[in-house]
Amino acid sequence: MSMYEHIVAFRFHEPIGPEIERGLLEQLHAFKGRIPGIVEVTAGVNMTEEKDNIHDYTLGLRVTFDSLEALRAYGPHPVHQEFVRSLDGILKNVVVIDYPIAT
Secondary structure (H helix, E strand, O other): OOOEEEEEEEEEOOOOHHHHHHHHHHHHHOOOOOOOOEEEEEEEEOOOOOHHHOOOEEEEEEEEEOOHHHHHHHOOOHHHHHHHHHOOOOEEEEEEEEEEOOO
């Protein structure tokens, strides 16, 4: 059985400021242990020096799941949906990439 990576880049309507940023990151880091099938979570502020390629995506998330089933169950999970609701009114766009990890 393969593990899966879930990578997300967040773009906001305007700068969200350190307080909101900190709150969002706390929610993201809390996924592990609260959502079944998560092996690892990393999240943080985009610190790239490639300014021509940032395209206003300022926050990143990477979640490793132990299976495709866990990845599929993540979207509708109440903890994830609570996070999604916290983005109401501030999120402009999101890019999502999911792929199996070669083992």
